[in-house]
Amino acid sequence: QKEVEQDPGPLSVPEGAIVSLNCTYSNSAFQYFMWYRQYSRKGPELLMYTYSSGNKEDGRFTAQVDKSSKYISLFIRDSQPSDSATYLCAMSAGAQKLVFGQGTRLTINP
Protein backbone atom coordinates (compact mmCIF):
# COMPACT_ATOMS: atom_id res chain seq x y z
CA GLN A 1 0.00 0.00 0.00
CA LYS A 2 1.28 3.44 -0.90
CA GLU A 3 1.86 5.98 1.86
CA VAL A 4 -0.26 8.52 -0.02
CA GLU A 5 -3.27 7.59 -2.15
CA GLN A 6 -4.77 9.97 -4.68
CA ASP A 7 -7.39 9.26 -7.33
CA PRO A 8 -5.67 9.86 -10.69
CA GLY A 9 -8.89 10.85 -12.43
CA PRO A 10 -9.16 12.20 -15.01
CA LEU A 11 -11.67 14.71 -13.66
CA SER A 12 -13.58 16.95 -16.06
CA VAL A 13 -15.92 19.73 -14.88
CA PRO A 14 -17.59 22.76 -16.45
CA GLU A 15 -16.19 26.25 -15.95
CA GLY A 16 -17.44 27.84 -12.73
CA ALA A 17 -17.92 24.53 -10.90
CA ILE A 18 -16.50 23.79 -7.47
CA VAL A 19 -13.77 21.19 -7.68
CA SER A 20 -12.90 18.85 -4.83
CA LEU A 21 -9.59 16.97 -4.84
CA ASN A 22 -8.63 14.52 -2.11
CA CYS A 23 -5.81 12.40 -0.74
CA THR A 24 -5.58 9.85 2.02
CA TYR A 25 -2.42 8.78 3.78
CA SER A 26 -1.24 6.12 6.17
CA ASN A 27 1.80 7.64 7.90
CA SER A 28 0.71 9.37 11.10
CA ALA A 29 4.10 11.14 11.27
CA PHE A 30 3.13 13.48 8.44
CA GLN A 31 2.76 17.01 9.80
CA TYR A 32 3.11 19.19 6.70
CA PHE A 33 0.65 19.02 3.85
CA MET A 34 0.95 20.65 0.46
CA TRP A 35 -0.84 20.89 -2.85
CA TYR A 36 1.16 21.38 -6.01
CA ARG A 37 -0.10 22.19 -9.50
CA GLN A 38 1.74 20.81 -12.50
CA TYR A 39 1.09 21.98 -16.02
CA SER A 40 2.13 19.81 -18.94
CA ARG A 41 5.91 19.82 -19.50
CA LYS A 42 6.48 21.92 -16.37
CA GLY A 43 7.71 21.27 -12.85
CA PRO A 44 5.27 21.30 -9.93
CA GLU A 45 4.49 24.68 -8.35
CA LEU A 46 3.33 25.09 -4.78
CA LEU A 47 -0.32 26.14 -4.40
CA MET A 48 -1.13 25.64 -0.76
CA TYR A 49 0.72 24.63 2.38
CA THR A 50 -0.88 23.60 5.70
CA TYR A 51 0.69 22.55 8.96
CA SER A 52 -1.20 19.91 10.98
CA SER A 53 -5.02 19.88 10.98
CA GLY A 54 -7.22 22.75 9.92
CA ASN A 55 -8.29 24.86 6.97
CA LYS A 56 -6.43 27.41 4.91
CA GLU A 57 -7.89 29.69 2.28
CA ASP A 58 -6.10 31.57 -0.49
CA GLY A 59 -8.32 33.26 -3.04
CA ARG A 60 -10.34 30.60 -4.85
CA PHE A 61 -8.42 27.77 -3.19
CA THR A 62 -9.14 26.14 0.18
CA ALA A 63 -7.04 23.38 1.71
CA GLN A 64 -8.37 21.17 4.50
CA VAL A 65 -6.48 18.68 6.64
CA ASP A 66 -8.14 16.13 8.92
CA LYS A 67 -5.34 14.27 10.68
CA SER A 68 -7.74 12.11 12.67
CA SER A 69 -9.04 10.65 9.40
CA LYS A 70 -5.70 10.95 7.57
CA TYR A 71 -7.50 12.84 4.82
CA ILE A 72 -6.71 16.08 3.03
CA SER A 73 -8.68 18.06 0.49
CA LEU A 74 -8.26 20.93 -1.94
CA PHE A 75 -11.31 22.89 -3.08
CA ILE A 76 -11.27 25.18 -6.09
CA ARG A 77 -14.14 27.65 -6.35
CA ASP A 78 -15.26 29.32 -9.57
CA SER A 79 -13.01 27.03 -11.57
CA GLN A 80 -11.40 28.46 -14.72
CA PRO A 81 -10.01 26.77 -17.85
CA SER A 82 -6.57 27.97 -16.71
CA ASP A 83 -6.95 25.69 -13.66
CA SER A 84 -6.67 22.68 -15.99
CA ALA A 85 -3.58 20.83 -14.81
CA THR A 86 -2.46 17.88 -12.72
CA TYR A 87 -2.85 18.47 -8.98
CA LEU A 88 -0.45 16.68 -6.67
CA CYS A 89 -0.84 16.35 -2.94
CA ALA A 90 2.42 16.08 -0.99
CA MET A 91 3.26 15.44 2.63
CA SER A 92 6.23 15.57 4.89
CA ALA A 93 7.18 14.49 8.38
CA GLY A 94 9.91 17.10 8.28
CA ALA A 95 13.30 17.70 6.69
CA GLN A 96 11.71 18.51 3.35
CA LYS A 97 11.50 14.95 2.05
CA LEU A 98 8.18 15.17 0.23
CA VAL A 99 5.96 12.14 -0.35
CA PHE A 100 3.63 12.78 -3.27
CA GLY A 101 0.35 11.30 -4.33
CA GLN A 102 -0.12 10.05 -7.86
CA GLY A 103 -1.70 13.30 -9.01
CA THR A 104 -5.22 14.04 -10.31
CA ARG A 105 -5.56 15.25 -13.86
CA LEU A 106 -8.17 18.03 -13.95
CA THR A 107 -9.81 19.60 -17.01
CA ILE A 108 -12.08 22.65 -16.77
CA ASN A 109 -14.33 22.90 -19.82
CA PRO A 110 -15.32 26.38 -21.06
Next chain:
Amino acid sequence: ETGVTQSPTHLIKTRGQQVTLRCSSQSGHNTVSWYQQALGQGPQFIFQYYREEENGRGNFPPRFSGLQFPNYSSELNVNALELDDSALYLCASSPTTGNPTDTQYFGPGTRLTVL
Protein backbone atom coordinates in the same frame (compact mmCIF):
# COMPACT_ATOMS: atom_id res chain seq x y z
CA GLU B 1 9.66 32.50 -12.44
CA THR B 2 11.25 30.04 -10.00
CA GLY B 3 14.80 30.42 -11.27
CA VAL B 4 15.59 26.70 -11.13
CA THR B 5 16.96 25.48 -14.43
CA GLN B 6 17.75 21.96 -15.61
CA SER B 7 19.64 20.55 -18.54
CA PRO B 8 19.23 18.89 -20.88
CA THR B 9 15.49 19.10 -21.53
CA HIS B 10 15.31 15.70 -23.14
CA LEU B 11 17.73 12.80 -23.31
CA ILE B 12 17.66 9.38 -24.95
CA LYS B 13 20.00 6.65 -23.74
CA THR B 14 20.28 2.91 -24.17
CA ARG B 15 20.17 0.30 -21.45
CA GLY B 16 23.46 -0.05 -19.57
CA GLN B 17 24.69 3.46 -20.34
CA GLN B 18 25.40 6.19 -17.82
CA VAL B 19 23.77 9.61 -17.69
CA THR B 20 24.41 12.93 -15.94
CA LEU B 21 21.64 15.45 -15.39
CA ARG B 22 22.30 19.01 -14.24
CA CYS B 23 20.45 21.51 -12.10
CA SER B 24 21.10 25.14 -11.32
CA SER B 25 19.44 26.21 -8.08
CA GLN B 26 17.62 29.44 -7.50
CA SER B 27 19.93 32.18 -6.31
CA GLY B 28 20.55 32.04 -2.56
CA HIS B 29 19.33 28.45 -2.17
CA ASN B 30 21.78 26.01 -0.57
CA THR B 31 19.62 22.89 -0.59
CA VAL B 32 18.69 20.82 -3.60
CA SER B 33 16.49 17.73 -3.82
CA TRP B 34 16.07 15.36 -6.74
CA TYR B 35 12.88 13.52 -7.61
CA GLN B 36 11.94 10.91 -10.21
CA GLN B 37 8.49 11.20 -11.79
CA ALA B 38 7.40 8.21 -13.88
CA LEU B 39 4.64 8.80 -16.42
CA GLY B 40 1.28 9.17 -14.71
CA GLN B 41 2.82 9.06 -11.24
CA GLY B 42 3.76 11.57 -8.58
CA PRO B 43 7.39 12.51 -7.99
CA GLN B 44 9.47 10.16 -5.81
CA PHE B 45 12.23 11.51 -3.59
CA ILE B 46 15.71 10.33 -4.66
CA PHE B 47 18.01 12.35 -2.38
CA GLN B 48 18.79 15.79 -1.01
CA TYR B 49 22.04 17.73 -0.86
CA TYR B 50 22.87 20.48 1.60
CA ARG B 51 26.16 22.37 1.41
CA GLU B 52 27.69 19.70 -0.82
CA GLU B 53 26.79 16.76 1.47
CA GLU B 54 24.04 14.18 0.97
CA ASN B 55 21.33 14.92 3.50
CA GLY B 56 18.76 12.17 3.14
CA ARG B 57 18.04 9.51 0.56
CA GLY B 58 14.93 7.78 -0.68
CA ASN B 59 14.50 4.17 -1.74
CA PHE B 60 16.81 4.26 -4.76
CA PRO B 61 19.80 1.97 -5.45
CA PRO B 62 23.42 3.19 -5.21
CA ARG B 63 23.68 3.53 -8.99
CA PHE B 64 21.80 6.78 -8.42
CA SER B 65 24.34 9.27 -7.11
CA GLY B 66 24.69 12.99 -6.90
CA LEU B 67 26.93 15.96 -6.38
CA GLN B 68 26.43 19.49 -5.20
CA PHE B 69 29.02 22.13 -6.07
CA PRO B 70 30.18 25.19 -4.09
CA ASN B 71 27.92 27.39 -6.20
CA TYR B 72 25.04 25.07 -5.16
CA SER B 73 24.47 23.73 -8.65
CA SER B 74 23.93 19.99 -8.67
CA GLU B 75 24.24 16.82 -10.73
CA LEU B 76 22.34 13.56 -10.71
CA ASN B 77 24.24 10.58 -12.09
CA VAL B 78 22.65 7.28 -12.98
CA ASN B 79 24.82 4.29 -13.89
CA ALA B 80 23.86 1.07 -15.65
CA LEU B 81 20.60 2.51 -16.96
CA GLU B 82 17.53 0.28 -16.92
CA LEU B 83 14.33 0.63 -18.93
CA ASP B 84 12.43 1.55 -15.74
CA ASP B 85 14.68 4.58 -15.29
CA SER B 86 12.72 6.29 -18.06
CA ALA B 87 11.04 9.22 -16.31
CA LEU B 88 10.99 12.96 -15.74
CA TYR B 89 13.77 13.93 -13.32
CA LEU B 90 13.00 17.00 -11.26
CA CYS B 91 15.28 19.03 -9.10
CA ALA B 92 13.97 21.37 -6.42
CA SER B 93 15.87 24.01 -4.50
CA SER B 94 15.07 25.66 -1.18
CA PRO B 95 16.75 28.28 0.99
CA THR B 96 17.64 25.97 3.87
CA THR B 97 17.38 22.39 4.95
CA GLY B 98 15.60 20.86 7.89
CA ASN B 99 12.90 23.49 7.81
CA PRO B 100 9.85 21.85 6.27
CA THR B 101 8.13 25.19 5.91
CA ASP B 102 10.65 26.32 3.32
CA THR B 103 9.10 26.16 -0.10
CA GLN B 104 10.80 23.87 -2.57
CA TYR B 105 10.98 25.41 -6.03
CA PHE B 106 10.96 22.88 -8.82
CA GLY B 107 12.69 23.11 -12.15
CA PRO B 108 11.01 22.06 -15.42
CA GLY B 109 12.68 18.64 -15.34
CA THR B 110 14.73 16.48 -17.70
CA ARG B 111 12.83 13.84 -19.64
CA LEU B 112 15.00 10.70 -19.82
CA THR B 113 14.10 7.88 -22.17
CA VAL B 114 15.99 4.58 -21.89
CA LEU B 115 15.73 2.27 -24.91
